[in-house]
Amino acid sequence: MAGNDTAPGRTAHAVVIGGGIGGLTAAAALHRDGWRVTVLERAGSLDPVGSAISLAPNALRALDVIGLGDAFRALAAWPDGDAPAGPGAAGSQGGLRAPSGRWLSRAGTAAAAERFGGPLVLLHRATLIERLASRLPGGTVRLAAPATLADRGGPGRPARVTTPDGELEADLVVAADGIRSAARGALFPGHPGPVYSGFTTWRIVVPVPGLTPATLASHETWGRGRIWGTHPLKDGRTYAYAAAVTPEGEHAPDDERAELVRRFGDWHDPVPAVLAATRPEDVLRHDVHHLAQPLPAHHRGRTALLGDAAHAMPPTLGQGGNQAIEDAIVLALSLPRPRPGTGTAVVEGLAAYSAARQPRTTAITRKAVRAARLNMMSHPAGTAVRDAAITALSHVGPALFLRALDGIADWRPPRRTYASGEARTARTP
Template sequence: MGRVERAIVIGGGIGGLTAAVALHRRGVRVTVLERAGSLEPVGAAISLAPNALRGLDVIGLGDDIRSLSAWQGDGGLRTPSGRWLSRSGAAAAAERFGGPLVLLHRATLVDHLAARLPSAAVRTAAAAHVVDPGDPQDPGRPARVGTPDGELEADLVVAADGIHSAVRRGLFPDHPGPVYSGFTTWRIVIPLPGVEFASHETWGRGRIWGTHPLKDGRVYAYAAAVVPAGRRAPDDERAELLRLYGDWHDPISAVLAAARPDDVLRHDVHHITEPLPAYHRGRVALVGDAAHAMPPTLGQGGNQAIEDAITLAHHFEDLPAYTAARLPRTTAIARRAVKVARLNMMTNRAGIAVRDNAVAALSKAGPALFLRGFDGIADWRPPGGTTRSSEAGSGGSRMLAADHGRQWPEEDTP
């Protein structure tokens, strides 16, 4: 594609900001255009697995984020009555994959990323669209991006504008886009003083719940349920959670008692079922949900966006190489996430009994049996290697049913 001196990033979320920082470190002049009035993300928490943390190592941020790890005890998977199906210590995943899993508020990660960019590099309240994707073979035809203040030109455009990406639709107008995944999610981050609990995820009939601590002392809880698309509570979403989960085990009742209606976020989940033919066209590259939105059942949406960003910064002058590196991997992970969703959102009573008994039996044989399900995901290494001096890192590990290599902090925002 020739020399890239100027890049525009459309979208100031995790994938867009990571790409901006990585390109900035490569000497590229970067401008981030975020349509919202601030970079403060709509959402709750995100779980970063060792693969994403290694990506953050490349931009000098990995250990800062590892230091925010909160959970250092046991965790696991439960039934609505409170029975443990499997339990695991934090060390098992860290030992297998060379590092911890870290749960933190999305705003914390965004703040850390934005702090590594020049202040003038980020423009908020700046809706943007691609006017011309440009021609990488023609130095006289850069990409052109439309903004409220006029057009901008760039050697590279990074489209990180989310699951309902307008850039993706413009580049690939015949692609069907995202579809409803069959379930909706709720997320809560609140203080919960005086309540002790083991980090857990609970599987019920077409419903799940998870409760986990954050480093700052707050609690992150999430839920998901199989419901028709577009449904909303007739009163408020806290009341809906009480109807669905009010009789489940502690500390779920304590979380619901402490939460206010305004503390509860709800979003239907969508994902891309048909892979794109490429993650680039012209001088434009897609990252994160814009390229490969997936269900949150592996907790990999944000993690894969970070991988995309780091890989793109490695191949920023060769976009076909970026597609070749990312499309097969993300397609396989997205398909695995769909399969996991079918398992833990199961509604058939007989199937649920078989599932739970199998989980309990396999857990007795050793957590490594389940951790193998995360092989090929958490053990990813960035192209060109990392900049970190030690592999294990510092801090503990937050385990969300970690035996199963899956987490649910991801979100599907409009």
């Protein structure tokens, strides 16, 4: 690199710290735009620590930019918005329930698709990671490669990242290193970092005899300081998650499956069936943290933060991974296509990225925190009023979870540079 700019004849280099959903999406988008990309992943494999993820229409439209949206839409349990009819079929009507099984609010997948312009797709995180990684050339991802941001870079100098194998210079660094982001601490040393959200979560993906997309109505159930969700995956397995208000750092005295049985074993069907099909080793438990204080920006110099590193949020809106995908695509669309003379333009592009993403992700994080206060409410009188209000509202308008996603799931990328559209244009005489 010479002076402010990328040297003629050299491809601009982007280093991505973190090989999770946001990091791999950014890498795929930047590679598509002509960047030379290096992904540094601390873990020894890309196998995600997690279970399933729901891709909302906003994330699917973002993935359209790199030509992957339709591939994931095809993984919807019912891509056409309706489950098949027939004796015993659950249909596409899911919604919100009480622990007794009483429906508080009903909503079909077709209603969500109509409201937001596309389906909500539930899939295993491993599938998402695998397909994102498949968009990258061999050798792009370096495993067992912890990285430290040594210099954030600026208009007149490259960024620098240190690894066990030496130092890398980069025209751009994308820090997608998670909620405990070391890069965030380096860029904003005065920021207090994540805080405990007040509850812990459990997640399970297992085959459950008798439960299929045709027989299982997706639902979330709200109790007093506890919630449970059960959803079918297209491959026939069941994804279940639970959350409860607990002290930070608490763990079961025996195993987490036994803890789930104690807390949820007497809830409505199919909760007992899911627990019966679950082994202790199938259960993942994690305390929930979020960034209560927004960052002043999502970049400094030539270094951008995205995903949990920039705006960790509670999972109550199902938007953590979706917002990381949005970040990655907006970042790529904000930057110049690499060419000689892009040094200053990279810094300017990152400023545009921050301006686009910081207000939106701050608002969504705050909304997720408010949602957590509502669904994790534990006072008996308060929960009774909450449930009655949800039931009443469901009779006069869209279901609560649909309203919660207004202004979120209907988002579209800032400009239409969809890979599929470019391919059609290239084939047209």
